[in-house]
Amino acid sequence: MLKKTATALGLGFGLALAMSSTALAGGTVKVGLILPLSGQFADTGAQIERGVKLYMQEHGDEAAGKKIELVVKDTGGPNPDVAKRLAQELVVRDKADIIAGFGLTPEALGAASVATEAKKLMVDMNAATSVVTEKSPYIVRTSMTIPQVNYAFGKWAAEQGIKHAYTIVADYGPGHDAEKSFAKGFEEKGGKIVGADHSPVANPDFSAYVQRIKAANPEAVYIFIPGGAQPAAIGKALAEKGLTPPDTKILAQGELTLPEALQSMGQTAKGIITAFHYTLERDDPLNKKFVAAYEKANNGRAPDFFSVGGYDGMHLIYAALEKTKGDASGDALVAAAKGMSWESPRGPISIDPETRDIVQNVYIREVKEVDGKLQNVIIDTIKDVKDPLHGAK
Amino acid sequence: MIGNLIVVLFDGFAFGMLLFVLSVGLSVTLGLMNFTNLAHCAFGMLGGYCVVVAMRSLDMPFLLALPLAFIIAALVSVAFERTIFRRLYRAGELNQVLLTIGLVFVAAASFAYFFGTGQQPIVLPDYLQGSVEIGTLRFGAYRIFLVVMALLIAGLLVVGLEHTRFGARIRAAVDNQRVAQGLGLDVDSIFAVTFALGSGLAGLGGALAIEIVGLDPSFGFHYLVYVLIVVAVGGLGSIGGSFVAAALLGIFDVTGKFFVPDIGAFLIYLFMVVLLFVRPLGLFGKR
Numbered sequence: 286m287l288k289k290t291a292t293a294l295g296l297g298f299g300l301a302l303a304m305s306s307t308a309l310a311g312g313t314v315k316v317g318l319i320l321p322l323s324g325q326f327a328d329t330g331a332q333i334e335r336g337v338k339l340y341m342q343e344h345g346d347e348a349a350g351k352k353i354e355l356v357v358k359d360t361g362g363p364n365p366d367v368a369k370r371l372a373q374e375l376v377v378r379d380k381a382d383i384i385a386g387f388g389l390t391p392e393a394l395g396a397a398s399v400a401t402e403a404k405k406l407m408v409d410m411n412a413a414t415s416v417v418t419e420k421s422p423y424i425v426r427t428s429m430t431i432p433q434v435n436y437a438f439g440k441w442a443a444e445q446g447i448k449h450a451y452t453i454v455a456d457y458g459p460g461h462d463a464e465k466s467f468a469k470g471f472e473e474k475g476g477k478i479v480g481a482d483h484s485p486v487a488n489p490d491f492s493a494y495v496q497r498i499k500a501a502n503p504e505a506v507y508i509f510i511p512g513g514a515q516p517a518a519i520g521k522a523l524a525e526k527g528l529t530p531p532d533t534k535i536l537a538q539g540e541l542t543l544p545e546a547l548q549s550m551g552q553t554a555k556g557i558i559t560a561f562h563y564t565l566e567r568d569d570p571l572n573k574k575f576v577a578a579y580e581k582a583n584n585g586r587a588p589d590f591f592s593v594g595g596y597d598g599m600h601l602i603y604a605a606l607e608k609t610k611g612d613a614s615g616d617a618l619v620a621a622a623k624g625m626s627w628e629s630p631r632g633p634i635s636i637d638p639e640t641r642d643i644v645q646n647v648y649i650r651e652v653k654e655v656d657g658k659l660q661n662v663i664i665d666t667i668k669d670v671k672d673p674l675h676g677a678k
Numbered sequence: 679m680i681g682n683l684i685v686v687l688f689d690g691f692a693f694g695m696l697l698f699v700l701s702v703g704l705s706v707t708l709g710l711m712n713f714t715n716l717a718h719c720a721f722g723m724l725g726g727y728c729v730v731v732a733m734r735s736l737d738m739p740f741l742l743a744l745p746l747a748f749i750i751a752a753l754v755s756v757a758f759e760r761t762i763f764r765r766l767y768r769a770g771e772l773n774q775v776l777l778t779i780g781l782v783f784v785a786a787a788s789f790a791y792f793f794g795t796g797q798q799p800i801v802l803p804d805y806l807q808g809s810v811e812i813g814t815l816r817f818g819a820y821r822i823f824l825v826v827m828a829l830l831i832a833g834l835l836v837v838g839l840e841h842t843r844f845g846a847r848i849r850a851a852v853d854n855q856r857v858a859q860g861l862g863l864d865v866d867s868i869f870a871v872t873f874a875l876g877s878g879l880a881g882l883g884g885a886l887a888i889e890i891v892g893l894d895p896s897f898g899f900h901y902l903v904y905v906l907i908v909v910a911v912g913g914l915g916s917i918g919g920s921f922v923a924a925a926l927l928g929i930f931d932v933t934g935k936f937f938v939p940d941i942g943a944f945l946i947y948l949f950m951v952v953l954l955f956v957r958p959l960g961l962f963g964k965r
Contacts, residue, residue, distance in 0.1 A: 325896050328795035485943035489891045492689035493935035493942065500682055514797060514892025525809045525818035549799035551807065586794060
């Protein structure tokens with residue numbers, strides 16, 4: 286009996302020793318994810334996390350011989366103070382080497398100072414206000430910026446011969462950014478904005494705004510609305526009042542024609558033109574593989590631009606660690622991330638070495654019926670677009 | 679211009695009717711029964727998910743799914759009423775608020791667990807899509823449907839509560855439980871049935887609202903403010919009051935956003951503040 290116990294103990298001890306030694310040889314890199322996982326923006330956070338997890342599932346939990354460990358924290362919504370506190374906790378208590386996530390701009394702004402003080406790489410996987418990357422030299426972005434997509438879109442629209450547009454945007458930071466950058470691009474190429482309205486961020490009913498647009502009778506309408514219930518709501522309000530393509534051109538950032546919104550809008554969505562950096566149906570082997578794996582891992586839920594931001598953010602972390610041979614210090618990782626370029630499910634992307642912001646294609650898509658199903662069909666690609674605001678001041 | 683005005687007034691009225699169907703159940707539970715039921719919109723959400731499941735998985739037509747939403751929300755609410763809510767009928771308002779808002783959190787988390795956090799779109803039958811043209815004016819088909827439904831619900835409730843024996847019993851039980859009991863009324867089951875009615879109406883309202891406001895697990899919080907405004911402005915205990923308040927709020931909201939879009943979103947609150955200053959009990963409030 287005694288002998289048995291002794292052997293068991295010895296075995297256990299030996300095993301523990303073996304395990305700890307491999308762990309020591311490789312070491313662990315902790316990635317702290319700060320996301321809105323409850324509250325109104327829970328879906329944003331959940332989709333980013335799924336993207337992150339899919340990348341780790343596909344590529345294993347090791348990079349440059351280091352074990353990658355995730356620590357996930359919930360901000361509950363656009364709370365800069367909470368995000369800052371969570372970032373501090375992650376760095377101090379959990380000894381995180383990298384902080385990442387950030388579904389919303391306020392979260393990223395809250396955590397930026399922590400990244401600077403602690404000298405940790407901070408990967409912005411979604412927050413899309415231009416200014417985010419300027420708040421700390423340790424921030425790298427793998428999502429998009431609103432001016433990046435909409436400035437290019439404005440120019441494109443004017444180049445297609447559209448002369449007069451009416452803009453309606455949600456009344457908050459990103460909405461104002463979208464309005465300004467679209468108008469700037471549009472007017473530079475000779476277009477004219479004939480009216481501009483702001484709707485409340487959570488507006489349940491768009492009939493009043495749409496009636497205003499109808500009264501102005503513009504050639505085109507430009508819309509920026511956050512995802513969720515509102516894209517379908519404004520789409521249906523437009524259709525009810527007869528403002529549908531081709532009579533009135535409807536232009537928008539990609540949220541307007543996310544799959545759930547299309548399903549709810551039905552045939553009236555045909556002909557809507559949107560600009561976005563990720564297109565679910567883009568015909569590309571890498572994207573097809575990504576979509577299939579994502580749907581398999583998540584009970585049929587399709588990925589969206591949030592997911593791809595998380596997925597690419599994780600790729601950046603893995604690739605940067607490979608490049609630094611496992612050195613997880615902020616300075617080394619940021620230096621490695623600068624100028625990095627790779628093939629993402631969304632297409633070719635790179636990190637601008639000067640601004641640490643993402644450079645990517647903007648896809649112009651039109652809603653068309655393909656095999657009896659409405660989807661966003663890419664009709665034009667604007668290549669390698671940078672955020673127009675960085676260095677503009 | 680006149681055309682615009684007519685359309686805007688109609689849209690406002692239709693939006694008001696949406697507010698009415700969402701909040702009429704609350705004017706039964708809060709207004710009639712005096713139970714501060716902040717979980718009202720959670721039952722609305724339940725009704726909404728019922729319709730989504732019925733239409734998607736069981737291929738039920740929309741019009742058949744609506745009564746189903748009513749029935750399921752009513753049945754589930756009876757289970758809650760018998761086990762939890764009834765204990766708090768005589769408790770203070772704060773206890774009721776804490777319990778019911780807690781239930782909204784539980785509901786949000788449960789629906790997120792089972793259905794995910796995404797939007798749940800439904801596809802309406804063709805005859806409810808698009809719009810009806812009268813002369814040069816266009817009216818949304820679904821908005822017309824909403825108005826008709828709201829008028830039906832309001833009519834049935836007013837008749838049912840004020841001109842039937844059952845309505846008289848409810849009013850008696852609510853006004854003075856002890857006397858009602860002394861007269862041989864089964865107050866306990868009357869309360870259960872009334873609560874079920876209120877929650878069933880919430881479920882129906884939620885089901886009708888999906889098409890315009892969408893459905894996700896935060897529904898229970900999102901529209902709580904609107905329904906509370908409607909019941910407060912209308913006056914506790916008055917179905918007619920809720921109807922008039924909802925119509926006025928809807929018209930104010932939409933016309934406000936049309937004519938002065940910059941402050942339009944705020945007008946609905948301004949209207950409420952001014953009205954409650956002048957009439958603290960609401961338009962038709964009795965107590």
